[in-house]
Amino acid sequence: MAGTRIVQQVLYLEVADRLRAMIQSRELKAGAWVDEAQLTRQLGVSRTPLREAxxxxVAEGLLRLEPRRGCFVNELSARDLNDIFPLMAMLEGRCAYEAASKVTHEDLTRLEPLHEQLEHHARAGDIDQYYAVNAQIHEAIQELADNRWLSDMVESLRKVLSLSRHKSLAYPGRIRESCAEHMAIFAALKARDPDGAEALTRKHLMRQLDALRDLAAQDHQASDAALAAHSFLHHPGD
Structure with missing residues (x-):
């Protein structure tokens, strides 16, 4: 019996991992209803581990449960982003501070090829590949900080921010700016400059928020223009 419970626990955690990946890849899109019957067939599991997952x-904030309607993929509002990013900037800034205080030559050697890949993808304008390497670098710096309490908080917020994924990188010029910011943070790590690494990381996170705000403003303007054009076509004499 004990063995059965462990297997079931592992299964629902594996299902949760798969669902997170589906949300991050936008296979499950923001705002979408979660079709439990389809997912059980797609993932080859029963309803029990799926519902546990x-x-x-839901507890992580990636999904929301609506009474009598089921689960939906969450969408981050402008307020959510304005609330979360300053916290993430503070926490990841502290990660960079502690990483710069503890980093070794061997650590820097391991980070070097990641930054070279980052520059390559930035030059190519490959947002998906850039995002993947960018995530590896953030996680590597968090690991170098070697503070499990800090890591727990960062991981919690990072899961929620995956709902916005790499939207900020779609803003014109942002991918190159982001790469330059990462190279500056890396230089601070090389210099064993905790204060500099922290300040640069905080700026890096807040620039992501700025880009998301600018994108939202562009979308709003485009929506207003489309509405005005539609109104003119249907009521040209007004």
């Missing part, structure tokens, strides 16, 4: 993602 859904509870985990």
């Amino acid at each position: 859904l509870k985990v993602l």
Whole structure:
């Protein structure tokens, strides 16, 4: 019996991991209803581990449960982003501070090829590949900080921010700016400059928020223009 419970626990955690990946890849899109019957067939699991996994993602803020309607993929509002990013900037800034205080030559050697890949993808304008390497660098710096309490908080917010994924990188020029910011942070790590690494990391996170705000403003302007054009076509004499 004990062995059965462990297997079931591992299964629902594996399902939760798969669902997170589906949300991050936008296979499950923001705002979408979660079709439990389809997912059980797609993932080859029964309803029980799926529903346990859904509870985990609801607790993490990736899904929301609506009475009599089911689960939906969450969408981050402008207020959510304005609330979360300053916290993430503070926490990741502290990660960079502690990483710069503890980093070794061997650590820097391991980070070097990641930054070279980052520059390559930035020059190519490959947002998906850039995002993947960017995530590896953030996680590597968090690991170098070697503070499990800090890591727990960062991981919690990072899961929620995955709902906005790499939207900020779609803003014109942002991918090159982001790369330059990462190279500056890396230089601060090389210099064993905790204060500099922290300040640069905080700026890097807040520039992501600025880009998301600018994109939202562009979308709003485009929506207003489309509405005005539609109104003119249907009521040209008004």
